Amino acid sequence: MDRRQFFITSATVAAGVIPNNNLKADNARKESKEFVGVLVDTTRCIGCRSCEVACSAAWGNFVPDIETDNALEKIRDTSDKQYTVVNRFNTEKGEVFVKRQCMHCWQAACVAMCLVNAMFKTKEGPVTWNGDKCLGCRFCMVACPFDIPKAEYLSWNPRIMKCHMCYERLQEGKRPACVEACPTDTLMFGQKRELMEIARHRVYSHPDKYVHQIYGEHEVGGTGWLYLSAVPFEQIGFRVDLGTTPYPEYTKNFLVSVPLVLFGVPAFLLGLSELTDRKKEVRESEGWTNE
Amino acid sequence: MNNAAVVTGEFNRVVRFAWQELKPRGKWLTPFNVISIPIILIGLVILYFRFVYGIGFVTNLNQYYPLGIWIGFDVVTGVALAGGAYVITFVVYVMRMDKYHSIVRVTVLNGLLAYVFYAGALTLDLGRPWHIVNPIIGNSFGYNSVLFLVSWHFLLYMLTMALEFSPVVAEWAQLEKARKFLAGLTLGAVIFGITLSILHQSGLGALFLMAKPKIHPLWYSEFIPIMFFVSSVYAGLSMIIFEGTISHKVFKDLLGGQDHHRYEEIVLGLGKGAAITMFVYYFFQALIFVHEQRWQLITDAWGYWYLFEIIGLVLVPCFMFAYAVRNRNLGIIKVASVLALLGIILNRLNVTVIAYRWYDIDKYYPSWQEIVVTLMVVSIEIWVFRWIVTRMPVLSKE
Numbered sequence: 001m002d003r004r005q006f007f008i009t010s011a012t013v014a015a016g017v018i019p020n021n022n023l024k025a026d027n028a029r030k031e032s033k034e035f036v037g038v039l040v041d042t043t044r045c046i047g048c049r050s051c052e053v054a055c056s057a058a059w060g061n062f063v064p065d066i067e068t069d070n071a072l073e074k075i076r077d078t079s080d081k082q083y084t085v086v087n088r089f090n091t092e093k094g095e096v097f098v099k100r101q102c103m104h105c106w107q108a109a110c111v112a113m114c115l116v117n118a119m120f121k122t123k124e125g126p127v128t129w130n131g132d133k134c135l136g137c138r139f140c141m142v143a144c145p146f147d148i149p150k151a152e153y154l155s156w157n158p159r160i161m162k163c164h165m166c167y168e169r170l171q172e173g174k175r176p177a178c179v180e181a182c183p184t185d186t187l188m189f190g191q192k193r194e195l196m197e198i199a200r201h202r203v204y205s206h207p208d209k210y211v212h213q214i215y216g217e218h219e220v221g222g223t224g225w226l227y228l229s230a231v232p233f234e235q236i237g238f239r240v241d242l243g244t245t246p247y248p249e250y251t252k253n254f255l256v257s258v259p260l261v262l263f264g265v266p267a268f269l270l271g272l273s274e275l276t277d278r279k280k281e282v283r284e285s286e287g288w289t290n291e
Numbered sequence: 292m293n294n295a296a297v298v299t300g301e302f303n304r305v306v307r308f309a310w311q312e313l314k315p316r317g318k319w320l321t322p323f324n325v326i327s328i329p330i331i332l333i334g335l336v337i338l339y340f341r342f343v344y345g346i347g348f349v350t351n352l353n354q355y356y357p358l359g360i361w362i363g364f365d366v367v368t369g370v371a372l373a374g375g376a377y378v379i380t381f382v383v384y385v386m387r388m389d390k391y392h393s394i395v396r397v398t399v400l401n402g403l404l405a406y407v408f409y410a411g412a413l414t415l416d417l418g419r420p421w422h423i424v425n426p427i428i429g430n431s432f433g434y435n436s437v438l439f440l441v442s443w444h445f446l447l448y449m450l451t452m453a454l455e456f457s458p459v460v461a462e463w464a465q466l467e468k469a470r471k472f473l474a475g476l477t478l479g480a481v482i483f484g485i486t487l488s489i490l491h492q493s494g495l496g497a498l499f500l501m502a503k504p505k506i507h508p509l510w511y512s513e514f515i516p517i518m519f520f521v522s523s524v525y526a527g528l529s530m531i532i533f534e535g536t537i538s539h540k541v542f543k544d545l546l547g548g549q550d551h552h553r554y555e556e557i558v559l560g561l562g563k564g565a566a567i568t569m570f571v572y573y574f575f576q577a578l579i580f581v582h583e584q585r586w587q588l589i590t591d592a593w594g595y596w597y598l599f600e601i602i603g604l605v606l607v608p609c610f611m612f613a614y615a616v617r618n619r620n621l622g623i624i625k626v627a628s629v630l631a632l633l634g635i636i637l638n639r640l641n642v643t644v645i646a647y648r649w650y651d652i653d654k655y656y657p658s659w660q661e662i663v664v665t666l667m668v669v670s671i672e673i674w675v676f677r678w679i680v681t682r683m684p685v686l687s688k689e
Contacts, residue, residue: 136418138357153347
């Protein structure tokens with residue numbers, strides 16, 4: 001092929017390929033849907049625990065008696081009976097109330113760990129659990145950096161209990177039950193990109209009020225739920241040592257090496273066995289005795 | 292027609308033969324039976340409560356310790372100790388070192404039973420064990436999951452080992468044609484089995500890669516899978532030595548005309564293998580120690596615990612093996628193998644249970660029910676092993 005021919009050919013190929021590429025990109029853009037999430041502004045929370053009640057009522061879980069149970073006296077965790085709890089922390093800036101539930105990670109450890117896709121990252125963003133698939137191995141609980149999935153240990157047919165961001169309500173076009181119930185606009189539901197803009201706007205316009213960090217922007221590769229705070233996050237019960245690497249990345253190297261081993265090792269062993277066999281043949285043909 | 296009659300006749304013969312063989316032999320009030328029968332009975336009662344009232348009813352598991360000794364010891368440790376099967380089949384069928392041929396059958400049987408019972412103990416720990424087929428058949432495959440890979444490899448490796456052991460069963464049932472056919476598949480099965488073993492021995496370690504913030508940094512590194520694989524080699528070798536010692540006492544009369552000198556040579560060879568792999572393992576641990584700058588971590592109780600494991604139960608038995616092989620001292624080899632096994636048990640329990648959430652005040656410790664069920668699993672395995680060994684040509688070839 002001479003140079004002239006080469007240019008003609010490449011130009012033709014390029015002309016054929018480029019519009020096609022654009023077309024594909026357009027399609028991808030149309031199909032792509034943004035993950036939803038919730039922004040929690042802890043400076044606005046008054047600790048009324050309406051979200052706890054609304055959540056449990058919506059999903060048939062234990063409804064706490066918020067008038068009399070004095071639950072804020074101690075730090076609680078979500079449990080196999082409640083998807084979400086509100087805790088009170090005494091900080092350098094006074095009492096701060098923090099809601100806790102599944103963070104709905106962008107690349108969730110529990111989803112990557114699950115061998116039957118029972119833990120599932122829906123295309124809308126919520127991480128859901130499917131009881132028809134789950135084996136109950138509880139490795140999602142091992143993997144989750146926030147210790148969110150909870151098992152019903154005292155049941156013959158245990159469920160894994162965790163917030164699913166009211167996935168069924170989202171399907172009906174409603175907002176999560178806790179967001180609906182919040183009287184102070186602490187919780188704001190929307191697409192993460194919009195929520196990030198709002199969160200940044202609040203931090204920039206009130207630089208004295210907030211710490212300059214949005215928890216969930218980068219943590220464990222980004223989460224669906226975002227938190228704003230007036231005090232450093234370690235003071236209000238967040239782990240700040242989790243890093244920004246998405247958790248599935250930790251097993252990626254291992255998984256990549258699997259096909260290499262799966263095909264490389266048998267080939268090597270077959271060859272090796274063939275070699276060891278030949279040696280014996282040679283020895284025998286040359287009349288050497290074994291041993 | 293005639294053929295069919297022959298096949299039915301043969302089938303009837305095998306069934307009658309198997310029925311005969313099922314009956315117990317010899318005295319049954321042996322010390323082992325006296326201890327193990329109550330354990331098994333109590334274990335079955337505990338399992339009844341476990342399946343009716345839930346796992347939490349009989350175990351100390353909680354929301355922060357989802358895995359107890361049923362996983363940490365039965366499955367993770369049990370599988371490591373069963374590593375001998377793939378090591379020995381590699382040595383005999385791939386490297387063709389005939390010296391070890393006489394221990395292949397018993398080692399593969401041990402491996403097979405270990406997987407059936409210890410990996411089988413997994414079903415006791417599953418919340419919804421009736422969904423266990425989901426990763427195998429159906430449409431719910433978690434391709435990106437290490438656990439998915441491990442579960443498939445458990446299944447395939449059990450089948451592979453059954454295939455490796457099947458000639459013995461055929462020989463026992465006097466099915467000569469089947470034996471020849473099955474024996475022809477051995478090399479393929481061995482190579483497949485070694486590959487699967489490499490992957491799931493390391494895969495068991497890879498399960499804990501995502502528990503990074505929960506495992507003490509002395510036990511967590513990105514190389515857990517490789518460490519699990521390397522240590523399974525010497526775990527398997529030590530287990531063969533350990534089991535061989537017991538078998539030689541208990542099943543003395545079954546061994547028949549086996550030459551004691553040859554057995555000694557085998558144990559020395561295994562000890563040598565264990566010494567070398569343990570040193571490689573230790574060296575790797577030392578590299579990780581330096582690379583991750585762990586000096587500041589070894590000044591507290593966890594650090595001493597780590598040094599106890601790595602020096603006391605890896606380096607010391609490693610040198611004991613080397614010394615014993617040099618001086619042809621079988622006694623020291625046996626002690627070293629016990630130390631090495633303790634080191635493996637400790638390492639696996641450290642990763643899965645002990646150094647898991649080391650920062651907690653309320654640590655998990657196993658309930659007595661968990662321990663009884665574990666002992667039950669081990670007891671039943673020994674029962675089945677004994678049944679097979681006293682009937683099939685496992686320890687000595689006829």
